[in-house]
Amino acid sequence: xxxxxxxxxxxxxxxxQLQAQEIAVIAHExxxxxxxxxxxxAGAAAVxxxxxxxxCRYPNLxxxxxxxxxxxxxxxxxxxxxxxxxxxxxVEIEGRKIxxxxxxxxxxxVVTAHMIEERERIAQLNLPRELERFVSNTLEYAAREKDxxxxxxxxxxxxxxxxxxxVVVVVRGVGYRExxxxxxxxxxxxxxxxxxxxxxxxxxxxxxxxPHMIIGDMDSVSDTALRCGAEIIAHAYSDGRCPSAERxxxxxxxxxxVPAPGTSEDLALLWAHxxxxxxxxxxxxxxxxxxxxxxxxxGMASTFLTRLKIGPILLDAKxxxxxxxxxxxxxxxxxxxxxxxxxxxxxxLASPWRHYLRLFWLQLRLLVGWF
Numbered sequence: 001x002x003x004x005x006x007x008x009x010x011x012x013x014x015x016x017q018l019q020a021q022e023i024a025v026i027a028h029e030x031x032x033x034x035x036x037x038x039x040x041x042a043g044a045a046a047v048x049x050x051x052x053x054x055x056c057r058y059p060n061l062x063x064x065x066x067x068x069x070x071x072x073x074x075x076x077x078x079x080x081x082x083x084x085x086x087x088x089x090x091v092e093i094e095g096r097k098i099x100x101x102x103x104x105x106x107x108x109x110v111v112t113a114h115m116i117e118e119r120e121r122i123a124q125l126n127l128p129r130e131l132e133r134f135v136s137n138t139l140e141y142a143a144r145e146k147d148x149x150x151x152x153x154x155x156x157x158x159x160x161x162x163x164x165x166x167v168v169v170v171v172r173g174v175g176y177r178e179x180x181x182x183x184x185x186x187x188x189x190x191x192x193x194x195x196x197x198x199x200x201x202x203x204x205x206x207x208x209x210x211p212h213m214i215i216g217d218m219d220s221v222s223d224t225a226l227r228c229g230a231e232i233i234a235h236a237y238s239d240g241r242c243p244s245a246e247r248x249x250x251x252x253x254x255x256x257x258v259p260a261p262g263t264s265e266d267l268a269l270l271w272a273h274x275x276x277x278x279x280x281x282x283x284x285x286x287x288x289x290x291x292x293x294x295x296x297x298x299g300m301a302s303t304f305l306t307r308l309k310i311g312p313i314l315l316d317a318k319x320x321x322x323x324x325x326x327x328x329x330x331x332x333x334x335x336x337x338x339x340x341x342x343x344x345x346x347x348x349l350a351s352p353w354r355h356y357l358r359l360f361w362l363q364l365r366l367l368v369g370w371f
Contacts, residue, residue: 001072001093003045005085011035012199012220018042023091025081030055031062033174040065046072046093050079053111054119058130061174063116074098077108146305155271156256158231160212162275166192169268169282170200170211172220176284179317180207183281192281197268200284201225215271216264218244226253233257233271235264262302273310280310283317 007025008014015038018024024044028035031053039047053063053075066073074093081098084105085091092099098106109115168183170176180203186192187209196204198216202225205211214221215233226232226248232255236242240259248255260267265285272280307314 001046002090004088004090005048006087007082007085009082010219012038015039015042016220016222018044021045023048023093025050025085027051027079027082028053028062030057030060031066033061033065034172036062036065037174040069040071044071046074048074048077048081048093048098048106048108050077050081052076054116054123056119056122056126058127059120059123063111064120067111067113067116073111074108075111077106081106153258153260153267153270153274155258155274156233158213158256160193160231160275162193162272162277164276164278166190166279166281167195167272167275167277168192169195169197169265169272169280170203171197171265171282171284172199172203173284175318176200176203177207179283180204183283183317186281192279193272193277195268195272196221196225196230197264201228201230203284213268213271215268216244218247223251226251231256233267235260235267262306266302266306269306269310269314273313278313280314281317282314285316285318 001023003021003023005023005025006014006018008017009027011024011026011028011031012035014024014026015035018039020043022044023046024039024042025048026035027050029051031049047066053073054060063073072093074096077098085100089100091105096107096110097104098108166186168187170180184207187194193213194204194209194211195213195215196202196211198214198218199220199222200216201211201214201221205225205228210228211225211230213233214225214230215235217235218226232248232253234242234244234248234255234257236245236257236259238259238261240257242257242259245255245257258267260270265282269280269282
């Protein structure tokens with residue numbers, strides 16, 4: 001295989017710059033599914049990783065995703081690749097070798113289907129140990145962060161009204177497109193406040209919606225999204241340092257800094273809760289240990305505390321998608337609906353079940369074409 005390379009140490013940022021049929025050169029230990037999906041969407045011809053894409057610490061899904069899309073992955077070529085190549089250089093990949101101008105400049109390991117299966121098997125064996133470490137870190141950080149998360153975070157006063165309304169928070173995690181499709185009828189009818197977390201703002205724009213708010217450290221959101229007219233909250237570290245301040249100032253867009261521990265996803269949920277949202281629907285969420293390990297986080301303290309604080313008004317679009325997936329032939333639909341009537345009446349009288357009922361009704365109408 002021969003092609004031009006594009007280099008980047010942050011896979012998400014590289015994916016946004018990658019041109020179709022370019023060879024991506026990354027430095028990503030335990031390549032995650034979101035990063036791999038970005039490379040697939042960008043049309044990468046092949047991926048060269050300076051590090052190991054499969055360390056067997058836990059079963060990460062990135063390599064399997066690349067293989068499923070027929071994208072070759074060459075692993076462990078070494079950090080020197082970043083000093084030997086520059087954007088636009090043409091290279092040739094011959095098996096384990098990388099050649100430039102006919103000379104071998106690096107040698108790696110070809111990641112095969114058999115290797116992926118074997119490494120995933122070993123990773124499953126290592127999972128209990130990783131889980132124990134993850135739980136310990138979560139509890140340790142929860143004790144440190146509980147006063148901040150469960151207390152009052154000082155959010156700026158903005159011209160967005162959430163009281164008594166639904167808020168949809170979009171994170172560009174695995175399955176975010178499907179999540180947004182599930183919510184399409186709800187968004188059309190309920191007109192919720194739309195919040196994009198970093199690249200989630202671009203996800204909203206691609207789906208045809210303009211975000212009202214963008215929250216995050218702005219490491220994976222496009223300039224186009226930042227200029228779309230949304231209110232912007234830059235997530236700063238607890239000590240006040242704000243990595244995105246320089247970029248936002250250069251773009252000339254107004255923004256507010258909010259220092260807080262935890263993830264930008266958590267900060268967005270807390271903002272919606274503090275603003276009096278009646279219902280918060282989370283799209284593309286990170287909700288399990290693998291999700292957090294793939295993001296390089298050794299625990300999920302802030303996420304645990306955030307969900308503890310928000311309570312029953314938080315709904316996960318992934319769960320909704322599973323709940324509403326039709327499993328009955330349309331011919332039996334009247335019988336199913338008749339059986340559900342007493343249950344739905346009870347749910348409609350109780351909170352928060354009325355929110356589930358409303359979303360169920362909207363999705364059902366979409367499926368049978370009643371819009």
